[in-house]
Amino acid sequence: MSSDAAMSIRLPPECETALLERFLKAESMALWTVRSARLQDVPPNVYAFLRQHEEDEQQHLAQFETMIGRQPRERERLPTVPRQWPALAVQLYGYESLGLEFATLLVMLRPDLASIREDELVHVDFFEREILRILRGEAAAAEQATVSARAWWRKLPRTLDRYLEGAALDPYRPVLAERILAILEQRFRTTGLFT
Numbered sequence: 285m286s287s288d289a290a291m292s293i294r295l296p297p298e299c300e301t302a303l304l305e306r307f308l309k310a311e312s313m314a315l316w317t318v319r320s321a322r323l324q325d326v327p328p329n330v331y332a333f334l335r336q337h338e339e340d341e342q343q344h345l346a347q348f349e350t351m352i353g354r355q356p357r358e359r360e361r362l363p364t365v366p367r368q369w370p371a372l373a374v375q376l377y378g379y380e381s382l383g384l385e386f387a388t389l390l391v392m393l394r395p396d397l398a399s400i401r402e403d404e405l406v407h408v409d410f411f412e413r414e415i416l417r418i419l420r421g422e423a424a425a426a427e428q429a430t431v432s433a434r435a436w437w438r439k440l441p442r443t444l445d446r447y448l449e450g451a452a453l454d455p456y457r458p459v460l461a462e463r464i465l466a467i468l469e470q471r472f473r474t475t476g477l478f479t
């Protein structure tokens with residue numbers, strides 16, 4: 285589904301700094317998650333994609349660092365990601381879908397950053413195809429993916445609140461959170477993660 289059509293909320297220019305700040309955090313988290321995922325036992329085509337994916341996220345992060353003028357806090361350890369591929373695929377798909385919605389918001393205020401959104405679309409499409417492959421494959425793996433999707437979903441409202449922190453975003457947080465939840469729910473239903 286097109287997130288352009290669904291994301292009709294217009295944010296005022298005062299929200300730009302807050303959004304850029306959120307992106308600095310989110311892109312560094314994306315980068316570390318991809319690095320962590322590359323250390324897991326994933327199918328060969330996924331491993332190949334993750335190399336490109338890591339490069340993209342590294343470049344996105346560098347762009348936000350330049351715009352904001354500082355670096356995110358360094359992590360001491362890579363974040364823990366699920367070891368089993370179906371669960372890991374759901375996590376990557378979920379966070380990339382979330383990233384795409386944020387990129388859609390950002391591009392309204394910063395049309396010059398459209399290439400970041402295009403990369404996020406590529407990431408979401410890739411993991412979506414992997415999710416479809418898992419759901420149509422072995423029953424145990426498909427079951428693991430749907431169980432993981434429900435678990436990821438339960439944590440999503442809190443994740444969203446964190447992603448939407450910042451005084452400038454206060455008046456928009458409830459409506460944005462509701463809208464993003466609705467878009468992601470629709471996405472999970474369409475792929476078959478939610479039945």
Ligand SMILES: [Fe+2]
Binds near residue numbers: 383
């Ligand atoms: Fe990114």
Ligand SMILES: [Fe+2]
Binds near residue numbers: 404
């Ligand atoms: Fe991404």
